[in-house]
Amino acid sequence: DQAEQFLRSGHTNNWAVLVCTSRFWFNYRHVANTLSVYRSVKRLGIPDSHIVLMLADDMACNPRNPKPATVFSHKNMELNVYGDDVEVDYRSYEVTVENFLRVLTGRIPPSTPRSKRLLSDDRSNILIYMTGHGGNGFLKFQDSEEITNVELADAFEQMWQKRRYNELLFIIDTCQGASMYERFYSPNIMALASSQVGEDSLSHQPDLGIGVHLMDRYTFYVLEFLEEIHPASQTNMNDLFQVCPKSLCVSTPGHRTDLFERDPQSVLITDFFGSVRKVEITAGALPLQRRAPAPESRFPEEELATEPLKYAEQLPVAQIIHQKPKQKDWHPPGGFILGLWALIIMVFFKTYGIKHMKHVF
């Protein structure tokens, strides 16, 4: 049983990519959603270096925020999800479809700092959480562009082919969110969405002090669920699927597990939301081997009898500096010159009269 638990999930590290795609003050709840998941994920052990947090707008320091430097997720300001140690990696206008896809696929310019990269490998479990305004088959970024479900599926396929994940959990909280995971075709992806195609995801509670809706229903109940999880809990994915039934959420949350190899019953919440290290304690000593000798060269080189070239003699300097300027190769054709000068002489004589001809000849 212990061995089975040990071999349960083949991941060795955890990553999280949390994306909020909406800007403007009235989309406060999307930033609160993302920050709630960020808070849970960090609390359960994933460090900031393994979290890529993309927030499309700054709600904590928004001039319309009556409580600056805070982002609340419960009404009556019970829970401030912003705090002192929030590390936003992609902020404001950097949250674009292009940047998101580059983060996922790893095709990032060399100058990007480490905090903005998803440096996952084939033993990484990645949690991808996206929230914002969406529709049937797309998610809107920043009010100016969209990412389609096809693009997302292709990005995940790229990740699979580049071995950038071991298992991937995709959660989306938008209207018609289930349409975003319809097109996935890569293995080891489990997806959850807050509403089916044709349904809208609704927000939870407005706060009269702040003046906007603070959270979306689905994420609110997910956050409530996650608050009970601690790094050693054995809660599995089936419990997560039950979060937010239709009676509480008004929309019908959906999930997709057909691409996932393991049974969701055996997948722990902390496999994705936490960073639980597997530690093997041994009693004996492990011998370290001496370094192997250098392999023999397989191809014996033939010695060519050449003089070693001195540095100064690499270019034939004498030849270069005494080079004559290249002769111009092109000359106007003879016919042209003849024609032109004949015309000029004809014009000259036409204007000044034939009588000058005898002075020429």
Added chain:
Amino acid sequence: MAAPLVLVVLAAVTVRAALYRSSLAAFIAERVEVASPLNAWKRVVEGLALLDLGVSPYSGAVFHETPLIIYLFHFLIEYAELVFMITDVLTAVALYLAIQDFNKVVFKKQKLLIELDKYAPDVAELIQTPMEMHYIPLKVALFYLLNPYTVMSCVAKSTCAINNSVIAFFILATIKGSAFLSAVFLALATYQSLYPLTLFAPALLYLLQRQFIPIKLKSKSFWLYTMQYASLYLCSLVVIICLSFFLLNSWDFIPSVYGFILSVPDLTPNIGLFWYFFAEMFEHFSLFFVCVFQINVFFYTIPLAIKLKEHPVFFLFVQLAIISIFKSYPTVGDVALYMALLPVWSHLYRFLRNIFILSCVLIFCSFLFPVLWHLWIYAGSANSNFYYAITLTFNIGQILLVSDYFYAFLRREYYLTHGLHLTRQDGTEAMLVLK
């Protein structure tokens, strides 16, 4: 009058030589107001280098000069500075001689009209005297040679100077009365840049006037002379174009030169009106607007010909101004050419209404061009709208200048025939308005 002219020429040559040797030459050579894609020196050198490498210079959109320029500079490229200085001097001398002859014509005509009693009795102060007309040719040469626009154009080695000299020789030939030479030079000017085609009308009108052929549409001699002149012009144009074919044995130069002038593909900013419009226009409409803009250049010829048929040289001046404002790639060299002719109409000074504002506008815009270019391209705190605003203002200044001179000219003509003190029917003083 030769000595002052020689002095002016020497001064101009000194100024140009000094500027060539200074560091300003490189700076001026790359300014877009002076060098356009049609006449930049860099492109001439590039084209000739391509030719040395065995490639046609018209392949690729770098070189837009005519084959005769290739021929000219193939042998003279090491002496380019001298060539441009000599070109400027030749232009100035040609304009000098032309205006000298024109003054004689004007004076003769004036005398004839006085004797025929065509003038009203009280216009003595409007009549031009030989005394004041004596220095006009020198002023014309001075205006051309020492105009900062011309100097900058010469220092930048823009082939606009060559275009200007061909047009100046055309003006000289027309005023001297030689239809053949005038047709040949007009064909050369049209061959160089397409727009001098519109100068056909004023030249024709002047030559008809000189031959004393009345301009009536039913008159047979009018049509005969027109046909003669037109056929001379067209034949020489065809001969020059066919000759250019034999330089490189290809017709490549026609789309590269004339296609380029007409279809305006290169939208580098310049002091003209085309670039901004076409930079922001949808592809769908660009053909229509190219046609509209190009027709704008040729459009004013016929109405002006009808209005100014008695005064073809003024018509020539206005037409030159219209070409340099509305052509597809204007540079300050084109502006300099018609500004050189302004002293010829200095007697209109008392009728000009806005000359102070317009000269201020033109001077300020000339100074603001490099400032806003720097702000746009280098500092990044302005954008193309700022530069285009200055372009628009400059062109509006030019248009208002031309129309002001037009108004002054017509007003003077009216006063000459109707007297200086105009009265309405009831005897009160009347004002002349240009409708």
